[in-house]
Amino acid sequence: xxxxxxxxxxxxxxxxxxxxxxxxxxxxxxxxxxxxxxxxxxxxxxxxxxxxxxxxxxxxxxxxxxxxxxxxxxxxxxxxxxxxxxxxxxxxxxxxxxxxxxxxxxxxxxxxxxxxxxxxxxxxxxxxxxxxxxxxxxxxxxxxxxxxxxxxxxxxxxxxxxxxxxxxxxxxxxxxxxxxxxxxxxxxxxxxxxxxxxxxxxxxxxxxxxxxxxxxxxxxxxxxxxxxxxxxxxxxxxxxxxxxxxxxxxxxxxxx
Amino acid sequence: xxxxxxxxxxxxxxxxxxxxxxxxxxxxxxxxxxxxxxxxxxxxxxxxxxxxxxxxxxxxxxxxxxxxxxxxxxxxxxxxxxxxxxxxxxxxxxxxxxxxxxxxxxxxxxxxxxxxxxxxxxxxxxxxxxxxxxxxxxxxxxxxxxxxxxxxxxxxxxxxxxxxxxxxxxxxxxxxxxxxxxxxxxxxxxxxxxxxxxxxxxxxxxxxxxxxxxxxxxxxxxxxxxxxxxxxxxxxxxxxxxxxxxxxxx
Numbered sequence: 001x002x003x004x005x006x007x008x009x010x011x012x013x014x015x016x017x018x019x020x021x022x023x024x025x026x027x028x029x030x031x032x033x034x035x036x037x038x039x040x041x042x043x044x045x046x047x048x049x050x051x052x053x054x055x056x057x058x059x060x061x062x063x064x065x066x067x068x069x070x071x072x073x074x075x076x077x078x079x080x081x082x083x084x085x086x087x088x089x090x091x092x093x094x095x096x097x098x099x100x101x102x103x104x105x106x107x108x109x110x111x112x113x114x115x116x117x118x119x120x121x122x123x124x125x126x127x128x129x130x131x132x133x134x135x136x137x138x139x140x141x142x143x144x145x146x147x148x149x150x151x152x153x154x155x156x157x158x159x160x161x162x163x164x165x166x167x168x169x170x171x172x173x174x175x176x177x178x179x180x181x182x183x184x185x186x187x188x189x190x191x192x193x194x195x196x197x198x199x200x201x202x203x204x205x206x207x208x209x210x211x212x213x214x215x216x217x218x219x220x221x222x223x224x225x226x227x228x229x230x231x232x233x234x235x236x237x238x239x240x241x242x243x244x245x246x247x248x249x250x251x252x253x254x255x256x
Numbered sequence: 257x258x259x260x261x262x263x264x265x266x267x268x269x270x271x272x273x274x275x276x277x278x279x280x281x282x283x284x285x286x287x288x289x290x291x292x293x294x295x296x297x298x299x300x301x302x303x304x305x306x307x308x309x310x311x312x313x314x315x316x317x318x319x320x321x322x323x324x325x326x327x328x329x330x331x332x333x334x335x336x337x338x339x340x341x342x343x344x345x346x347x348x349x350x351x352x353x354x355x356x357x358x359x360x361x362x363x364x365x366x367x368x369x370x371x372x373x374x375x376x377x378x379x380x381x382x383x384x385x386x387x388x389x390x391x392x393x394x395x396x397x398x399x400x401x402x403x404x405x406x407x408x409x410x411x412x413x414x415x416x417x418x419x420x421x422x423x424x425x426x427x428x429x430x431x432x433x434x435x436x437x438x439x440x441x442x443x444x445x446x447x448x449x450x451x452x453x454x455x456x457x458x459x460x461x462x463x464x465x466x467x468x469x470x471x472x473x474x475x476x477x478x479x480x481x482x483x484x485x486x487x488x489x490x491x492x493x494x495x496x497x498x499x500x501x502x503x504x505x506x
Contacts, residue, residue, distance in 0.1 A: 151338040158305050158331040159353040159404060169352065173343045252342035252386055 020044075038222040046226035060230060062205040066122060067194040067234075070129025071186055078134045079179060082141025086175075087167055092142070099138065107132040107193045111200045121203030125194055132193040133186035140182025144175025177250040184242040191235050207231055257283040257318060257441055258304065258408065264312035264466065265299050272466040273299040277313065279460060279469060286434045286442040288452035288459045290503060296467030297445045298334060301410045304443065305331050317408065330406035332414045334445075336397040340385040346372060347381040350400045357404065371403030372396065374429060376422065391418040398426065402433060409434075409442045415451070424483045427455050431481060449503065453477075453495045454486060461502040471502040 020040040026032045027039040050056040085092045107128045114124045148171045156166045198208025207227060214224040263277040274296040281287050289297050302308040304315055306325040315322040330353075333339040340349050350368035351361075359367065372381050375395040385393050394417045401409055415423045434442045446452050452459045456475050463470040477491055486492055 149338045151333055151335045152341060154307050155331070155333060155339045156353070157325055158307060158329060160325060160327060160329070160356045161353075170341065173341070176343075250343075252384060 036221050038225065042222045043225045043229060046222045047229050050223070050226055050230070056210060056227075059205050059207055059210040060234075062122075062209075063191075063194055063198065063207040063231075064234065066125045066206065067129055067187075067190050070126040070194065071133050071183070071190045073126065073130045074133035074137055074186060074190075075183060077130070078137035078182075079141055081134075082138050082145065082179075083167060083172065085138075086142050086145030087163070087171070099135070103135045103139075108196050108200065111197060114197075115201055121198075121201050124201045125197040125203070125206070128197045129190045129193050133190045136185040136189060137179065137182040140178045140185070141175060144178030145171055147178070148174040177246060177253045180242065180246050180250070184239060184246075187238045187242065188235055191231060191238070195231055257281055257285075258443075259316045260300075260304070260313070261316075262313035263300070263303060263310050263315060265296070265303060265308065265310045266312075274303075274310075274468075275312070275466040276468055277462075279472075281441060281443065283441055284434060284439050285457045286430065286444065286455055288456035289443065289445045289462055290447070290449060290452045290459060290499060291462035291467065291470075292503060293447075294465050295462045296465070297462055298412055300462070300467070301331070301412050301443065301445060304408075305329060305410055307331075326408070328407040330401035330404045330409050332397050332401045332409070332411040334412040334414075334416070336394045336414075336417075337385075337390070339397055340393055340400075342384060342386050345382050345384055346377065346388070346396045349385065349396060350403050353400055353404055367403050368399075371399040374402065375399045375426065391422060394418055395422070395426070402429075406440060409440045411442065411444045413445055413447065415446070415448075423451075427451060428481075428483070430455055449496055449499045450487070453492055453499060454481060454483075459495070459499050461499060463503070471499075473498060473502075 023037070023040040023043075027034040027037055085095050110128060110131065111124070114128050118124045118127050152170050152174065153166050156170050161169065194206070195208045195211070198206035199212060202212075203209055207230065211224055211227050214220045214227060258279075258281040260277055260279040263279075264272070264275040266272045277300060279287075289300065291297055299308065303310045304317075304322065306315075306322045306329070309323065317326050320326070340346075341352070344352060347365060347368045350371055351364040354364040354367055357364075369378070369381055372378060375398055377392060377395055377399060380388060380392060380396070385396060388396065394414065398411075398414055401411070415426055418426065430442065430444070434440050444452075444455065453475055459473045459475060460469060461471040461473075462468065473495060475495060477486055477489060477495075
């Protein structure tokens with residue numbers, strides 16, 4: 001187990017180093033224009049410098065706040081909606097086409113509409129993140145409910161529990177691992193949407209606002225890429241935390 | 257207590273599992289259902305449990321038609337692995353169903369531990385079902401049903417995965433909880449002919465597809481039953497042979 005994990009970390013690290021090495025070599029040798037894509041070492045030193053910079057920290061914090069609150073709102077809306085649709089087949093069938101119609105609409109395409117409706121950039125951003133995150137959470141909740149063991153539900157029914165009791169005590173815990181996977185997918189989607197919304201809808205602070213600023217005037221591609229790198233780090237952290245949480249909370253699932 | 261009249265069931269896919277079943281069970285009686293695979297034993301249990309609405313005939317319990325899960329019922333499902341909740345410890349699997357019994361949290365836990373101890377799982381209460389062997393999981397499912405103190409207990413092949421010694425202990429445990437003051441009425445589905453005669457007050461042999469009642473035998477063996485003495489009793493040997501012949505001859 002431990003050896004496996006060490007091996008994975010080593011291989012992952014090797015992959016990162018390889019990509020950085022190729023980027024470095026491409027810029028240094030002039031395969032790509034070093035003025036538009038600076039060498040990896042410069043991007044990395046920019047990223048480290050930014051981390052110490054309070055102003056960038058504020059931008060990053062604003063994005064994280066909008067991102068996480070949007071995802072949280074999506075969880076609060078999508079999980080109960082999934083439980084409702086998953087347990088009332090008539091509603092599920094009625095909602096199917098609506099869901100399948102709304103789901104493929106890119107959130108970015110809704111930015112103009114969101115600006116009209118919500119006006120304030122922070123609200124625009126949160127609402128778009130929430131919209132984009134609803135679907136993976138809703139669909140995973142529905143998949144999770146479909147996979148609930150019929151015998152487990154019958155067991156609780158046979159002990160006199162009603163439909164609500166069965167839903168909350170069997171269906172919800174059984175579906176929980178897939179719901180959490182949905183949240184993990186939503187976090188990745190939500191971060192992309194949050195930064196895109198900042199780029200398009202503007203506002204006072206946020207990673208997207210910072211990226212825009214690095215492109216004004218002469219432009220600082222090293223800082224821009226360093227900012228983008230931080231977005232990647234956020235996504236990686238969020239995913240890692242959730243995977244770890246899934247392993248801990250849903251140990252029973254791995255064994256089955 | 258339990259009256260089954262003209263019961264038959266045809267599943268939505270056209271498969272006919274049961275037909276024309278008539279069976280009465282007295283309060284406190286332990287009735288064993290035996291028969292070959294596919295004779296509709298499990299379907300019959302599900303109809304009695306109110307989990308499945310039969311397409312023909314009626315089930316009445318204490319004079320009321322069973323059209324939903326009746327009060328005071330517990331079922332031990334054949335598929336015990338799927339019947340236990342893997343996200344709960346063994347103790348919480350048992351304690352959860354006791355919520356329907358109006359017990360407080362502490363009482364539920366105490367009752368759960370007591371029932372688990374009775375099936376020899378005192379040391380496993382904090383484990384999760386998937387950490388236990390098949391036989392131990394099966395015992396946990398039985399403990400859950402017994403802790404519930406049902407007035408009607410339905411069991412579908414409940415001892416299939418336990419070792420021979422434990423099986424005998426569980427059979428004797430069943431004999432102590434059935435009948436008497438506030439005792440349980442038990443309907444037990446089993447493949448094991450010896451077991452049906454040993455624990456049963458009556459043995460009902462189901463045969464055919466769709467399943468029908470082939471034979472009903474009253475088991476008149478001296479009480480209390482004893483794993484050694486009862487099994488060598490001439491009446492036991494004769495009944496066992498009779499049930500065996502009924503199961504084999506359609």
